[in-house]
Amino acid sequence: MATEVLVPLAGSIWEVLVEVGEQVEEDDELLVIEALKMENLVYAPCDGKVSEIKVKKGDVVEDDDVLMIIEDA
Amino acid sequence: MVFFDNMGLLAVTPGMVLMWVIGLLLVYLAITRQYEPLLLLPIGFGIIITNLPLTYLMEPGEGLIWRFYHYGIEWEIIPPLIFLGLGALTDFGALLAQPRLIFLGAAAQVGVYVTFFIAYAMGFSLQEAATIGIIGGADGPTTIYLAAKLAPQLLGACAVAAYSYMALVPVIMPPIMKLLTTDAERKIRMEKGRKVTPREKLFFPIFAAMVIILLVPASAPLIAMFMLGNLFRESKVVERLNEVAQNSLMNVVTIFLGISIGATMNAENFLRKEVIFIFVLGLFAFMISTASGILLAKLMNLFTRNKINPLVGAAGVSAVPMAARVVQKVGAAADKKNYLLMFAMGPNIAGVIGTVIAAGIFISILK
Numbered sequence: 001m002a003t004e005v006l007v008p009l010a011g012s013i014w015e016v017l018v019e020v021g022e023q024v025e026e027d028d029e030l031l032v033i034e035a036l037k038m039e040n041l042v043y044a045p046c047d048g049k050v051s052e053i054k055v056k057k058g059d060v061v062e063d064d065d066v067l068m069i070i071e072d073a
Numbered sequence: 074m075v076f077f078d079n080m081g082l083l084a085v086t087p088g089m090v091l092m093w094v095i096g097l098l099l100v101y102l103a104i105t106r107q108y109e110p111l112l113l114l115p116i117g118f119g120i121i122i123t124n125l126p127l128t129y130l131m132e133p134g135e136g137l138i139w140r141f142y143h144y145g146i147e148w149e150i151i152p153p154l155i156f157l158g159l160g161a162l163t164d165f166g167a168l169l170a171q172p173r174l175i176f177l178g179a180a181a182q183v184g185v186y187v188t189f190f191i192a193y194a195m196g197f198s199l200q201e202a203a204t205i206g207i208i209g210g211a212d213g214p215t216t217i218y219l220a221a222k223l224a225p226q227l228l229g230a231c232a233v234a235a236y237s238y239m240a241l242v243p244v245i246m247p248p249i250m251k252l253l254t255t256d257a258e259r260k261i262r263m264e265k266g267r268k269v270t271p272r273e274k275l276f277f278p279i280f281a282a283m284v285i286i287l288l289v290p291a292s293a294p295l296i297a298m299f300m301l302g303n304l305f306r307e308s309k310v311v312e313r314l315n316e317v318a319q320n321s322l323m324n325v326v327t328i329f330l331g332i333s334i335g336a337t338m339n340a341e342n343f344l345r346k347e348v349i350f351i352f353v354l355g356l357f358a359f360m361i362s363t364a365s366g367i368l369l370a371k372l373m374n375l376f377t378r379n380k381i382n383p384l385v386g387a388a389g390v391s392a393v394p395m396a397a398r399v400v401q402k403v404g405a406a407a408d409k410k411n412y413l414l415m416f417a418m419g420p421n422i423a424g425v426i427g428t429v430i431a432a433g434i435f436i437s438i439l440k
Contacts (some may be wrong), residue, residue: 009412009414009415010415027409027410035415036397036398036414036418037394038401038414040412040414041409043409043410063265063415064265
């Protein structure tokens, strides 16, 4: 089953911390969103493998945009 | 011998030396700790300069910095221009998405009024008490604007108090926030508000300016400029004006604001015991405002199903966006996947407007 990682707060992508194909566990750090000069970490919602990353550093994202997709093992 | 008589060195008083130390301390904090450096740096330097004898920099009618002060602050030019820039920087989206959070911004003005009455009871005049109370709103330009109108003799002290407490938001607020909330409350995840359309954001500054100014006409200079700046932003057709209001113009007036405020703080004006009371009362006002925002959020939770995280109430003090950032941090400490930042921006911006309205009410009653 694929789980979408959604944008928890609007901002711009400061850094992507994982790569496609990487195994992640729930609560692992996935990427950093900058909003109001503040770096906010986004955590993995579940265990699995990162199958797709839809954003890159510098992208502006809105609430509930899809950031990446995690496939359950 | 005339040269020696005109030399400043012989006219230095101990009070002046103490003021140099205070000025240097502000410069030091601005540089090493980055406490509101854009203001505290020029203010600190202004304090040093104004406490050098025989310069006549603040001599009415002739001094250089007196002219900045007189035409910039006494004529009420600079604070409204800063509000123009703030309006251009402000995104009302967070507020419009959850209009009920406006009340939290209003609740955070409680500290202003409580402190007003306490300061008056302590022997300050009504005008001085109002100026001290407004520090609780933690809004620099509004404090300066009100002080210039009601109690210019307190302007320097009140401005430094307001900007110091704004810089200390991350130190002062978290203990109060933790004391007044339970762990479960801090973990409340809020439901996203509705989507705000560009058209709503476009009409809001016009509509809000009309309503607020009709209700409190004395708030017009600050509110009008704030909403004009916001209209620049949301209209999307005057990007040049929007950009200038946010950046160059704001930076230019900040220079004149900082040096002028610093220069009002000469030794005989500043080294009085009242100034200590101002700092204590200002801190008290600020703490009460933080607490009252949190408490109102808890009260609202008794009546609503869609719960508010009470931490968001603390952002009703206007220090934008520092207060909202602190809310995010304290919330994330309880639950790292809780993102309160944008929810906190609503009360935060409402707090700015609330403080301006409070100042407008003081002006219309006390002027």
